[in-house]
Amino acid sequence: MAERPIDTTGTDPTSSGPERSSAGMHGITESVRYSMSEMGPKRSLRTLAAMNHVDGFDCPSCAWGDPDPEHRKIAEFCENGAKAVAWEATRKRVDAAFFAEYSVAALRERDGHWLESQGRLAQPMRLAPGATHFEPVSWQDALALTADRLRGIADPNRAVFYTSGRTSNEAAFLYQLLARRLGTNNLPDCSNMCHESSGAALTETIGVGKGLITYADITDHADLIIVVGQNPGTCHPRMLTALEQAKRRGARIIAANPLPEAGFGRFRNPQTVRGLIGPGTKLTDRWLPVRVNGDLALFAGLNRALIDREDAQPASALDHDFIDRYCDGFEAAAAAWRALDRSRIETMAGLPRRLIEDCAADVLAADSVVVCWAMGLTQHRNAVATIREIVNFLLLRGNIGRPGAGPAPIRGHSNVQGDRSMGIWEKMPDTFLDRLRDEFGFEPPRAHGLDTVDSIKAMRDGKVDVFIGLGGNFASATPDTEVTEAALANCDLTVHVATKLNRTHLCHGTEALVLPCLGRSERDPQASGEQFVTVEDTMAMVHSSRGRLFPGSPHLRSEVAIIADLAYALFGADLGWRDMRDDYAVIRRHIEHVIPGFHAFEQRVRQPGGFMLPRAPRDSRTFPTATGKAHFTVNPPTATEVPPGYLLLTTVRSHDQFNTTVYGLDDRYRGIKGGRRVVFVNGDDLRALHLHEGDRVDLVSVNADGERRAPGFRAVRYPTPRGCAAAYYPETNVLVALDSTAETSNTPATKSIVIRLEPSGGGAGAPRR
Ligand SMILES: Nc1nc2c(c(=O)[nH]1)N[C@H]1C(S)=C(S)[C@@H](COP(=O)(O)OP(=O)(O)OC[C@H]3O[C@@H](n4cnc5c(=O)[nH]c(N)nc54)[C@H](O)[C@@H]3O)O[C@H]1N2
Ligand SMILES: Nc1nc2c(c(=O)[nH]1)N[C@H]1C(S)=C(S)[C@@H](COP(=O)(O)OP(=O)(O)OC[C@H]3O[C@@H](n4cnc5c(=O)[nH]c(N)nc54)[C@H](O)[C@@H]3O)O[C@H]1N2
Numbered sequence: 001m002a003e004r005p006i007d008t009t010g011t012d013p014t015s016s017g018p019e020r021s022s023a024g025m026h027g028i029t030e031s032v033r034y035s036m037s038e039m040g041p042k043r044s045l046r047t048l049a050a051m052n053h054v055d056g057f058d059c060p061s062c063a064w065g066d067p068d069p070e071h072r073k074i075a076e077f078c079e080n081g082a083k084a085v086a087w088e089a090t091r092k093r094v095d096a097a098f099f100a101e102y103s104v105a106a107l108r109e110r111d112g113h114w115l116e117s118q119g120r121l122a123q124p125m126r127l128a129p130g131a132t133h134f135e136p137v138s139w140q141d142a143l144a145l146t147a148d149r150l151r152g153i154a155d156p157n158r159a160v161f162y163t164s165g166r167t168s169n170e171a172a173f174l175y176q177l178l179a180r181r182l183g184t185n186n187l188p189d190c191s192n193m194c195h196e197s198s199g200a201a202l203t204e205t206i207g208v209g210k211g212l213i214t215y216a217d218i219t220d221h222a223d224l225i226i227v228v229g230q231n232p233g234t235c236h237p238r239m240l241t242a243l244e245q246a247k248r249r250g251a252r253i254i255a256a257n258p259l260p261e262a263g264f265g266r267f268r269n270p271q272t273v274r275g276l277i278g279p280g281t282k283l284t285d286r287w288l289p290v291r292v293n294g295d296l297a298l299f300a301g302l303n304r305a306l307i308d309r310e311d312a313q314p315a316s317a318l319d320h321d322f323i324d325r326y327c328d329g330f331e332a333a334a335a336a337w338r339a340l341d342r343s344r345i346e347t348m349a350g351l352p353r354r355l356i357e358d359c360a361a362d363v364l365a366a367d368s369v370v371v372c373w374a375m376g377l378t379q380h381r382n383a384v385a386t387i388r389e390i391v392n393f394l395l396l397r398g399n400i401g402r403p404g405a406g407p408a409p410i411r412g413h414s415n416v417q418g419d420r421s422m423g424i425w426e427k428m429p430d431t432f433l434d435r436l437r438d439e440f441g442f443e444p445p446r447a448h449g450l451d452t453v454d455s456i457k458a459m460r461d462g463k464v465d466v467f468i469g470l471g472g473n474f475a476s477a478t479p480d481t482e483v484t485e486a487a488l489a490n491c492d493l494t495v496h497v498a499t500k501l502n503r504t505h506l507c508h509g510t511e512a513l514v515l516p517c518l519g520r521s522e523r524d525p526q527a528s529g530e531q532f533v534t535v536e537d538t539m540a541m542v543h544s545s546r547g548r549l550f551p552g553s554p555h556l557r558s559e560v561a562i563i564a565d566l567a568y569a570l571f572g573a574d575l576g577w578r579d580m581r582d583d584y585a586v587i588r589r590h591i592e593h594v595i596p597g598f599h600a601f602e603q604r605v606r607q608p609g610g611f612m613l614p615r616a617p618r619d620s621r622t623f624p625t626a627t628g629k630a631h632f633t634v635n636p637p638t639a640t641e642v643p644p645g646y647l648l649l650t651t652v653r654s655h656d657q658f659n660t661t662v663y664g665l666d667d668r669y670r671g672i673k674g675g676r677r678v679v680f681v682n683g684d685d686l687r688a689l690h691l692h693e694g695d696r697v698d699l700v701s702v703n704a705d706g707e708r709r710a711p712g713f714r715a716v717r718y719p720t721p722r723g724c725a726a727a728y729y730p731e732t733n734v735l736v737a738l739d740s741t742a743e744t745s746n747t748p749a750t751k752s753i754v755i756r757l758e759p760s761g762g763g764a765g766a767p768r769r
């Protein structure tokens with residue numbers, strides 16, 4: 001990668017339209033090119049060979065699961081996993097000399113891509129009150145200072161403990177223990193912005209907030225797999241391998257997505273010779289170009305079609321045995337579907353009746369159906385209702401609790417699901433808190449804490465003194481960027497445990513610390529010997545992860561050690577913090593006692609491939625809801641209203657980024673090169689707005705409290721549904737008002753932003769085709 005600062009404003013991006021196939025040789029050459037540039041040849045080989053293997057480390061990218069140990073390939077990684085590891089294992093360093101050279105003000109002028117490209121954080125740094133530069137600080141002083149400030153706050157709820165989903169189970173468990181020992185449930189995490197809507201809908205309807213499928217459900221069992229609001233080609237590339245296997249044994253695949261993503265076209269599996277030289281496998285049988293936020297209407301329409309069929313021909317469409325035995329609320333839901341106005345549904349979904357009916361026919365022909373989804377569903381005002389409607393859809397035909405069937409929210413960060421299992425949540429149930437009390441002998445706080453959006457509001461309003469971030473990039477990932485940055489600056493102390501420098505570290509409180517930690521790929525020696533950690537993937541498989549590389553700097557500490565030493569500085573020896581630091585098996589023993597499903601944790605996690613956590617609805621069709629039944633719910637279809645002349649903007653990831661980490665400025669699958677400030681718009685909409693491809697436009701969002709502007713985007717003609725547009729995150733987060741969140745889950749509605757396009761001041765011109 002070039003050493004010069006790269007301008008992510010993307011002044012001259014080029015566009016060549018969407019790709020029709022994914023992966024193949026190109027995927028391999030990209031992995032190799034990026035790995036070599038960051039790590040050199042020897043380190044690249046050593047690192048990539050250890051990824052996702054039984055005695056290696058878990059890929060730090062997405063949460064997709066692994067095949068059985070005996071079915072793993074020599075190279076069990078994808079292009080984007082390779083990038084994530086190379087990014088972590090880079091040889092470049094951000095050390096004291098770097099911070100002496102650049103003032104905080106100078107660093108704030110740089111974009112996120114440049115900041116992270118400078119290399120790994122190499123030593124603890126402190127920004128003194130009023131200082132212009134970060135300066136080196138010893139670990140001891142850094143942790144003593146943090147403990148001192150935490151002790152000084154008038155109320156423990158004036159501290160906030162944020163987590164990003166890369167944190168291991170062991171570190172996460174320790175971190176929530178520290179927060180609760182201090183007396184607060186203020187444990188916001190990236191999940192609040194991610195699958196919170198899925199968790200809320202699933203817990204309410206089936207009693208368990210996780211997906212219910214296994215790897216084999218996709219590869220071996222499902223007759224029909226519906227992928228909604230998810231872009232696996234970029235975000236879960238190894239899922240394509242599993243879908244290809246499903247396809248080869250005759251499963252059907254339907255994709256519902258406003259964009260014709262390359263992952264839905266032909267897949268050339270880079271792990272097989274056939275995939276490298278052949279034409280590849282066509283993955284999807286049907287693509288539903290649903291309008292942005294049209295999914296609630298789509299599933300309501302499907303459910304209506306199933307009911308109509310049943311009414312016309314009893315016992316032909318529904319699984320009445322299942323409904324009678326395991327569910328309640330069916331009659332009310334059925335009455336609501338019968339009363340639906342079908343033409344309204346079709347308008348909301350943006351899909352003709354024929355397409356919805358064809359899709360329903362696929363469903364009727366399938367004995368088992370899996371529905372996979374990701375952020376395309378969760379980040380809308382009505383997200384929870386949409387996912388409840390998907391549960392209805394599955395319940396109607398008994399597609400829960402048997403092979404090849406079930407809901408499959410595909411999780412994002414590699415351990416975001418595990419972090420939740422460990423208690424990283426602002427509203428853990430009393431049963432968990434009781435067990436924590438019994439295990440450790442202190443009374444955890446019961447009042448619910450702050451989630452991500454409410455933490456921003458509390459900081460904005462001067463109600464938070466100390467903000468601690470265990471990974472992540474809070475300022476860039478959250479909505480209302482200006483408000484959030486100012487909110488962080490309102491704190492007395494901001495502390496970040498991180499691997500790379502990012503924007504959040506520069507939106508500091510009066511005083512600030514940046515503490516560098518080990519990454520997944522690195523060895524972690526402690527007093528009792530070299531440690532491993534554990535993670536949970538999206539299929540609820542818990543397995544171990546052991547780094548292989550020597551740490552990037554002698555000053556790096558593990559997340560576990562940092563939290564344990566901070567806790568010791570705060571509370572002394574009380575809960576055995578140092579024993580937990582010295583031997584992570586001690587933490588696992590506590591986890592075993594506190595968290596259901598972790599019995600014999602230490603033995604079982606040492607088995608190749610690990611073990612699967614129980615999920616009652618899947619395992620025994622037991623639904624741990626208030627009534628003991630799965631609930632049908634009534635979800636009147638809604639869709640975001642868009643006034644004439646406005647567009648509905650969704651925000652997406654490019655192929656060259658992991659959340660706020662931007663590896664490069666291309667988005668190969670969507671044909672974009674050399675820039676990120678582009679907005680994808682339907683050609684007819686461009687014409688109606690009197691705009692041309694390549695025009696420079698500002699995106700202006702309209703909110704109850706006024707307008708917000710993201711300047712200087714290039715208009716790109718793209719086959720989006722009429723009235724719908726797309727642009728990259730996080731550049732678009734300035735447009736999202738803090739109050740624009742999903743009902744119930746409070747997840748920022750970052751995928752339904754009502755905008756208008758205004759010509760920018762600067763010169764227009766078509767991007768080079
Ligand atoms: N390479 C890479 N991998 C990643 C990440 C990354 O940034 N880069 N991030 C990780 C994380 S934390 C997460 S949560 C996941 C995210 O994984 P995804 O959710 O797949 O990622 P997004 O880019 O947010 O894309 C959402 C998809 O939904 C579609 N979409 C947008 N709006 C709508 C809508 O209203 N309805 C429907 N049906 N579809 C819609 C978009 O066109 C896009 O294809 O990926 C994880 N893996
Ligand atoms: N508009 C819009 N906004 C969104 C989304 C969207 O689709 N659209 N998606 C949302 C979603 S799904 C998510 S998950 C959030 C992501 O929110 P976050 O999880 O907060 O953000 P990341 O970009 O994943 O965090 C990257 C930083 O993590 C640190 N890091 C990386 N590895 C490690 C590690 O091993 N340990 C530690 N301690 N630190 C590490 C690095 O310093 C890096 O800069 O963003 C959300 N925001």
Ligand SMILES: [Mo]
Pocket residue numbers: 190193194195411412413
């Ligand atoms: Mo996520």
